[in-house]
Structures are given as C-alpha cells and as structure tokens.
Amino acid sequence: MAEKRILKVAIIGAGMSGLCMAAKLQDAGIDTFTVFEQADEVGGTWRDNTYPGLSCDVPSRFYSYSFRPNPGWSRFMSPGPEIHSYFQQVATERGIRRHIRFGTEVRSARYRDGQWCVGTDDGEEVFDVLITATGVLRVPRYPDIPGLDTFAGPSFHSARWDHSISLPDKRIGLIGTGSTGVQISAELGGKVRGLKIFQRTAQWVMPSPNVRYSRFTKAAMRRWPVLNRLGYRFWQFYIENMLGRAAVEPCFQRGLMQWLCRVNLRFSVRDPDLRRRLTPDYQAMCKRQILAGHYYQAIQKPGVEVVSEAIDHVQPNGVVTADGTLHVADLLVLATGFDARAYVRPMEIVGENGLTLDEAWEDGPRAYRSVAVPGFPNLFMLMGPHSPIGNQSLVMIAENQADYAMWWINQIRDGRVVAAAPTEAATKNYNEEMKAAMPQTVWMTGCKSWYLGKDGLPELFPWTPIRHRELLSTPRTDDYEVRTA
Numbered sequence: 001m002a003e004k005r006i007l008k009v010a011i012i013g014a015g016m017s018g019l020c021m022a023a024k025l026q027d028a029g030i031d032t033f034t035v036f037e038q039a040d041e042v043g044g045t046w047r048d049n050t051y052p053g054l055s056c057d058v059p060s061r062f063y064s065y066s067f068r069p070n071p072g073w074s075r076f077m078s079p080g081p082e083i084h085s086y087f088q089q090v091a092t093e094r095g096i097r098r099h100i101r102f103g104t105e106v107r108s109a110r111y112r113d114g115q116w117c118v119g120t121d122d123g124e125e126v127f128d129v130l131i132t133a134t135g136v137l138r139v140p141r142y143p144d145i146p147g148l149d150t151f152a153g154p155s156f157h158s159a160r161w162d163h164s165i166s167l168p169d170k171r172i173g174l175i176g177t178g179s180t181g182v183q184i185s186a187e188l189g190g191k192v193r194g195l196k197i198f199q200r201t202a203q204w205v206m207p208s209p210n211v212r213y214s215r216f217t218k219a220a221m222r223r224w225p226v227l228n229r230l231g232y233r234f235w236q237f238y239i240e241n242m243l244g245r246a247a248v249e250p251c252f253q254r255g256l257m258q259w260l261c262r263v264n265l266r267f268s269v270r271d272p273d274l275r276r277r278l279t280p281d282y283q284a285m286c287k288r289q290i291l292a293g294h295y296y297q298a299i300q301k302p303g304v305e306v307v308s309e310a311i312d313h314v315q316p317n318g319v320v321t322a323d324g325t326l327h328v329a330d331l332l333v334l335a336t337g338f339d340a341r342a343y344v345r346p347m348e349i350v351g352e353n354g355l356t357l358d359e360a361w362e363d364g365p366r367a368y369r370s371v372a373v374p375g376f377p378n379l380f381m382l383m384g385p386h387s388p389i390g391n392q393s394l395v396m397i398a399e400n401q402a403d404y405a406m407w408w409i410n411q412i413r414d415g416r417v418v419a420a421a422p423t424e425a426a427t428k429n430y431n432e433e434m435k436a437a438m439p440q441t442v443w444m445t446g447c448k449s450w451y452l453g454k455d456g457l458p459e460l461f462p463w464t465p466i467r468h469r470e471l472l473s474t475p476r477t478d479d480y481e482v483r484t485a
C-alpha cells in the first residue's frame with residue numbers, strides 16, 4: 001500500500017466553518033493543519049456581533065454540527081452568546097485551539113511550485129492545501145448619510161456594539177430594519193427612553209415563536225441522543241422543503257409563506273396607518289426573510305416609533321427626515337448591513353500563472369459548485385460563491401462543503417492526485433446553468449437586497465439545499481484538471 005503523504009493544510013478563519021473544517025481534518029487523522037485567525041478568539045460572526053437581542057433565526061437543534069449535537073440548547077432559537085459559547089466549547093473539547101494562530105491576519109496566499117505560500121505579518125509559510133473559511137458578511141457597511149459624522153452622541157454599527165454605553169436612559173435612533181434591526185428593536189422596544197426605528201424599506205415578517213426548553217426536555221435530550229438527531233432531521237426537512245423550496249421555485253410553499261406573513265401583519269398591527277407603512281410592495285422572501293416572535297408587539301410599545309419617511313441628514317442632536325422633522329436622539333445605531341462584495345478578500349490570493357482572485361472575480365464571485373475556482377489548485381472555499389445561504393443552516397452547508405474538500409484532500413494524501421482545480425469549461429457550464437435557473441427564484445421578483453450582485457442576479461444558489469448537498473456528495477473528476485505524480 002502506498003504511504004500516505006503528510007499534508008500541511010492552512011485554514012483561514014476560526015469561525016463556524018473554519019472550526020468545522022478543522023474537526024473534519026482531525027476525524028480523517030490529519031493533525032498537520034494551521035488555522036489563521038485575525039482576532040483573539042474563535043467564533044467569527046458570533047464573536048463580532050453582540051448586539052442586544054442577537055439570536056439565530058434557524059432552530060438551534062439544526063444550527064449545530066451534526067457531529068456535535070447540543071442537548072443543552074436553552075431555546076428553540078438560542079441567543080447569540082450561547083451559540084458563540086457552543087463554538088468555543090467545540091474548539092476547546094476537540095483540541096483545535098492549539099492549531100490556531102490568533103491575532104494573525106493572512107495578507108496573501110500565493111500558489112507557487114505546487115504549494116500555497118501563506119503570508120502574514122510574521123512571514124511566509126507553505127502548505128499543500130488552502131481552505132478559506134472567512135464567512136459571508138464580515139465587513140460592516142456604513143451608510144452614506146449627510147452629516148452622520150456630525151452627530152454629537154455615540155454612534156456605532158450593530159456589529160461593533162459599544163457595551164460601555166448604558167441604554168435605558170437613551171433616546172435611540174436605529175437605522176435599518178433587516179434581520180439585525182428587527183432583533184434589536186424586538187429586544188429594546190419599551191426598555192429604553194425612546195426608540196425611533198428608521199425604516200427605508202418595509203419587510204415581511206414571518207411569525208416565529210421562540211420557546212424556552214424545559215429542564216425535562218434538556219434531560220431527555222441528554223438521556224436519549226436519538227431525540228436530538230430526530231430534532232436535527234425534522235428541522236432540516238422542514239427548512240429545506242419549506243423555506244428552501246419556496247425561495248427557488250414558484251410553489252405552494254411560496255404562497256403559504258406570503259399568506260403567513262400577511263396574516264401575521266394583519267393580526268399583529270391594529271393601526272391601519274402603521275400597517276400600511278409596514279406592508280412591503282414585493283413578495284415575501286425576496287429580501288432575506290425575517291423570522292421574529294415579537295417584533296410587531298415591540299414596535300407598538302410606548303416610546304417606540306417606526307419612521308418611514310426617508311432620512312435627509314443627521315445633525316448633532318438627531319436625525320432629520322425629508323419632511324423636515326427632527327427626531328432627537330442621544331445614540332445612533334447603524335444596523336445597515338454588510339459589504340457582501342468583500343468576500344474572502346481584502347487578502348491577496350494569487351493562483352497559477354499569477355492570476356489573482358480579484359481578476360478572476362472581476363465580474364463578481366464565481367466558483368464551481370460553490371467550493372473551488374479554476375486556476376486555483378488545491379484551494380477550497382467554505383461559504384464560497386453561490387452557497388445556499390438565505391434562511392438555511394449555514395452550519396450544515398459548511399459541513400457539506402468541508403466533506404467535499406475532504407474528498408479531494410484524501411485523494412492528495414493518498415498520492416492519487418497532486419493538484420486539482422475545476423476546469424474553466426465545467427465552471428462556466430455550472431454558472432450558466434445557475435444563471436438560467438435564477439428567474440425562477442423569489443430573489444428576482446422585484447426588490448433590492450444584498451443578495452443581488454453587480455449584474456443584478458442573485459449571488460445565491462438557485463436550487464434547493466438538497467441539490468447542493470447532492471452536487472457536493474458526488475465529486476466529478478471529469479470536471480477537474482487533475483495533476484498526478
């Protein structure tokens with residue numbers, strides 16, 4: 001039997017997907033990997049986002065690694081700090097931390113002489129395989145509102161929450177009503193001196209009660225692990241076949257989602273004027289679907305106001321809307337989203353023949369089956385371009401992508417393959433098939449969202465997550481340019 005190669009693998013990012021990849025490498029008996037992490041702790045988005053009300057709107061039972069169920073989840077959809085602590089525990093339990101170089105930002109990665117040369121401020125190091133696990137929404141987007149920098153009070157982005165500031169005595173101006181803005185409003189509504197929510201575009205809200213698990217449930221989950229697995233499978237089935245299908249094809253589920261959102265709005269908001277202002281002029285799920293338990297209740301509490309007039313400018317004591325009204329504020333929170341185009345970069349990634357990722361992605365991020373890019377051998381991406389993100393469990397998506405990368409890593413380790421990258425032709429075909437399927441998706445039914453790329457097409461996977469899993473579970477070597485020894 002041929003001896004297995006000792007492979008050096010570099011993982012960029014110690015968030016949910018980087019930790020997942022590390023665990024998969026360990027399970028395959030590969031201990032020669034390094035995780036580069038620019039921050040000083042694991043957790044990625046769950047480390048960086050700490051805003052009040054932060055939670056995950058995907059059921060926790062399903063938003064967990066399949067290889068590490070958590071019987072102790074406190075709620076159906078657990079709060080952010082608990083999710084962060086889950087990922088911290090996984091890193092500790094599995095001994096992944098000793099592989100992590102904290103405080104080390106990768107500046108460049110160049111493919112040279114069949115290896116990846118990873119550059120940090122500490123110098124360069126070579127690896128056989130490179131995995132990017134840098135997340136999707138990492139770089140905060142600050143709004144371009146005239147006078148924003150003249151505001152006299154504190155002001156920060158939702159992903160950079162300043163916890164030194166006390167909230168109950170503040171009149172807060174909250175800009176943005178995406179998933180983040182809605183969670184903040186639901187938490188702060190009625191608990192602060194004033195809350196003005198500046199809504200540029202109304203959002204559909206799907207009712208989503210968030211039950212607390214009893215001690216009995218947690219004990220039962222611990223005692224009978226099969227219950228946890230059943231919970232995982234149940235929510236996987238539901239989310240993939242309900243939200244997953246509704247997003248990508250006109251179907252009964254899409255109609256049902258729309259109906260549920262309408263009924264929720266109709267019965268939760270009594271004031272016809274407010275209801276009119278909260279009614280979107282596009283289909284449910286066109287923007288990222290909001291799932292929230294008590295958003296509508298929170299915004300109708302005393303001291304809370306939804307301002308749907310456009311913002312004109314900010315001045316030292318508050319926000320002035322187009323109708324000339326001054327909305328006095330002591331604190332401004334910018335829940336204005338993230339730069340989705342900052343994907344993987346700003347680090348410089350250089351593949352074969354000096355091709356940079358910036359050049360390869362001049363017209364927008366493109367990949368083969370969301371994981372690999374032509375001209376970049378032995379590079380695999382977790383949450384790469386056109387991953388089925390939307391309202392899915394990104395944990396499961398990352399696992400599928402990590403398993404796919406593992407398939408190739410095993411080929412390389414066993415000596416069957418030296419280097420592999422998808423062909424231009426296969427990648428082009430795949431992207432053309434996706435493009436042809438896009439008009440069926442709900443994301444193209446007439447709204448603006450961060451899902452849409454430069455060409456106006458969604459940067460998402462236009463089929464169900466089930467198809468994505470199938471595509472990744474059957475690697476096609478014909479679609480690859482494979483170099484053997």
Ligand code: NAP
Pocket residue numbers: 055056057058137143144145175176177178179180181183198199200201288311335336337338390448450
């Ligand atoms: P987002 O969805 O991009 O929403 C940004 C909000 O800010 C929108 O309401 C947008 O209005 C508004 N906005 C942006 N610039 C503005 C300006 N200049 N003036 C006024 N309003 C402005 O960002 P997000 O809410 O942070 O969510 C980003 C993503 O993070 C989500 O789509 C989701 O993928 C993820 N997320 C997930 C969860 C979860 O529970 N799983 C929770 C939070 C976030 P327009 O709609 O008019 O553009």
